[in-house]
Amino acid sequence: MLDILKIKDDFPILKTSPHGKKLIYFDNAATTQKPTQVVEAVADYYKKYNANVYRSPHYLSTLSTESYEEAREAVKRFINAKTSESIVFTRNATESINFIAYTWGLKHIGEGDVIVLTIAEHHSNILPWQMVAEKKGAKLKYVHLDEDSRLDLDEFKRTISEGHVKLVAVQHASNVLGIINPVDEIIDLSHRNGAKVLIDGAQSIPNMKIDVEKLGCDFYAFSGHKMLGPMGIGVLYIKEDLLDDVPPFLSGGEMIDEVFEDHSTFAPSPLKFEAGTPNVEGAYGLIKAIEYIEGIGLDNILKHEQELTEYALSKLVEIDYVKLYGPKNAENRTGIISFNVLNVHPHDVATILDQDGIAVRSGHHCCQPLMRYLGVPATVRASFYIYNDKSEVDAFVDGLKDVRKWFR
Amino acid sequence: MSDLNQLYSEIIMEHYENSPNRRELENPTIKERGHNPLCGDDITLELKMNGDVIEDASFVGHGCAISQASTSMMCDLIKGKNKKEALKLVEKFIDMIHKKDVDLDELGDAQVLQGVSDFPARVKCALLAWKTLEKII
Numbered sequence: 001m002l003d004i005l006k007i008k009d010d011f012p013i014l015k016t017s018p019h020g021k022k023l024i025y026f027d028n029a030a031t032t033q034k035p036t037q038v039v040e041a042v043a044d045y046y047k048k049y050n051a052n053v054y055r056s057p058h059y060l061s062t063l064s065t066e067s068y069e070e071a072r073e074a075v076k077r078f079i080n081a082k083t084s085e086s087i088v089f090t091r092n093a094t095e096s097i098n099f100i101a102y103t104w105g106l107k108h109i110g111e112g113d114v115i116v117l118t119i120a121e122h123h124s125n126i127l128p129w130q131m132v133a134e135k136k137g138a139k140l141k142y143v144h145l146d147e148d149s150r151l152d153l154d155e156f157k158r159t160i161s162e163g164h165v166k167l168v169a170v171q172h173a174s175n176v177l178g179i180i181n182p183v184d185e186i187i188d189l190s191h192r193n194g195a196k197v198l199i200d201g202a203q204s205i206p207n208m209k210i211d212v213e214k215l216g217c218d219f220y221a222f223s224g225h226k227m228l229g230p231m232g233i234g235v236l237y238i239k240e241d242l243l244d245d246v247p248p249f250l251s252g253g254e255m256i257d258e259v260f261e262d263h264s265t266f267a268p269s270p271l272k273f274e275a276g277t278p279n280v281e282g283a284y285g286l287i288k289a290i291e292y293i294e295g296i297g298l299d300n301i302l303k304h305e306q307e308l309t310e311y312a313l314s315k316l317v318e319i320d321y322v323k324l325y326g327p328k329n330a331e332n333r334t335g336i337i338s339f340n341v342l343n344v345h346p347h348d349v350a351t352i353l354d355q356d357g358i359a360v361r362s363g364h365h366c367c368q369p370l371m372r373y374l375g376v377p378a379t380v381r382a383s384f385y386i387y388n389d390k391s392e393v394d395a396f397v398d399g400l401k402d403v404r405k406w407f408r
Numbered sequence: 409m410s411d412l413n414q415l416y417s418e419i420i421m422e423h424y425e426n427s428p429n430r431r432e433l434e435n436p437t438i439k440e441r442g443h444n445p446l447c448g449d450d451i452t453l454e455l456k457m458n459g460d461v462i463e464d465a466s467f468v469g470h471g472c473a474i475s476q477a478s479t480s481m482m483c484d485l486i487k488g489k490n491k492k493e494a495l496k497l498v499e500k501f502i503d504m505i506h507k508k509d510v511d512l513d514e515l516g517d518a519q520v521l522q523g524v525s526d527f528p529a530r531v532k533c534a535l536l537a538w539k540t541l542e543k544i545i
Contacts (some may be wrong), residue, residue, distance in 0.1 A: 346472075347449070347472035347474075347533065348446075348472045355412050380449040406421070407416075
């Protein structure tokens with residue numbers, strides 16, 4: 001059991017009173033709130049350590065470089081990477097995926113090759129591959145869902161065995177349905193069929209212990225801001241044996257070995273992947289986010305999310321005008337529930353809940369192919385995290401009953 | 409709840425749920441889709457022109473109560489108006505939503521959407537139809 005009151009105390013923004021009501025923040029899949037520890041770390045960086053990294057030999061530059069490298073080490077430990085050379089800082093998961101599409105993708109994917117995605121992917125794990133497919137004459141194949149709204153592993157097996165698959169790019173957990181994909185099996189099958197695997201970890205990094213060594217994936221992408229960290233800092237993990245196979249993405253300062261008038265050589269990994277002055281305060285804040293999460297324990301976080309999901313589902317199935325999307329139970333899923341209120345547009349639901357201080361998202365959640373597959377233009381999404389509790393779920397369910405008062 | 413009373417007033421709900429303007433025209437002169445990619449409001453506006461005059465106006469599509477009611481109200485308002493008059497009404501409506509001081513009477517039922525100006529996240533819902541019309545006449 002998490003000590004929710006103590007946790008809530010660490011998040012100053014939770015004291016906000018939207019429209020005079022107590023804030024209930026159920027939009028964690030979009031971004032989580034930040035604990036004081038992270039907020040203060042970012043301020044601390046500028047108060048105590050700020051200078052540009054790697055360049056200057058002075059005192060502050062050494063501290064700044066140390067802060068940045070400490071963050072790389074922290075991430076390396078956090079996801080159990082073999083070497084810190086594999087940890088590349090980006091802006092977010094979107095940039096991490098684009099990074100691989102524009103570098104490894106354009107270099108290694110060719111005409112007639114196949115890229116396998118799932119129908120539930122976020123646009124950020126679709127559009128970069130559409131770009132590669134268009135430029136290189138490759139083909140995209142989508143794997144769909146089974147009757148329980150989970151990834152159809154049989155379809156995946158059929159697709160991968162059809163051959164020519166160069167890359168499988170799949171989300172670890174869905175930002176709409178909360179389903180956790182069987183990535184162990186996907187990675188194993190993909191490798192046995194000669195395909196590389198990129199995992200979009202945006203929705204799994206906040207609540208699951210990620211061990212990239214054990215997973216064996218080739219690329220793992222995530223954002224800091226969905227795991228209590230600052231915005232604008234993200235991570236791309238590149239498996240050690242592929243580091244030389246991935247060309248630099250952006251070029252310029254910091255990533256070079258030698259520059260001549262007509263050609264250049266690059267610094268070793270990971271610096272060759274990080275052109276320009278990086279987001280050092282973001283990386284430093286991320287250290288504190290990792291510490292905070294580890295202090296609670298990822299197993300406890302997922303368990304808490306599942307308890308709230310199960311509790312919310314048990315209340316929502318009782319309401320006949322609420323249509324739920326996704327599996328009917330809380331097993332093997334994160335704290336995300338997508339639903340619609342019959343005859344009420346999700347945007348109206350979200351506005352009415354907002355008047356009660358309840359923050360949810362409405363829309364297509366950057367998953368239009370999934371929405372089309374589900375046959376809806378949009379859904380409402382409630383997503384839970386460590387500072388949410390059952391009394392908030394109760395208020396949310398009451399709020400939904402209010403929605404119907406406006407739409408008879 | 410008073411704010412919501414303004415947003416979801418009876419007249420808005422009536423336009424949302426039972427709009428006579430929600431239909432397809434036979435041989436429309438102009439047909440134009442408008443949508444808000446982020447929230448999914450999606451309408452197709454149909455106009456039957458007689459020279460410079462909008463003889464009939466209708467819409468199909470889906471979206472939130474505000475976007476659909478606003479579209480229906482606009483259709484009511486522009487029927488029988490010429491392009492210049494219609495554009496003037498569009499301008500007036502946009503000004504109202506942006507909290508500018510305008511004479512509301514000319515806007516008919518659509519003046520009840522004034523309350524939307526207090527909901528910044530919903531402004532684009534209310535404006536969708538009007539911006540679509542502005543593009544095509």
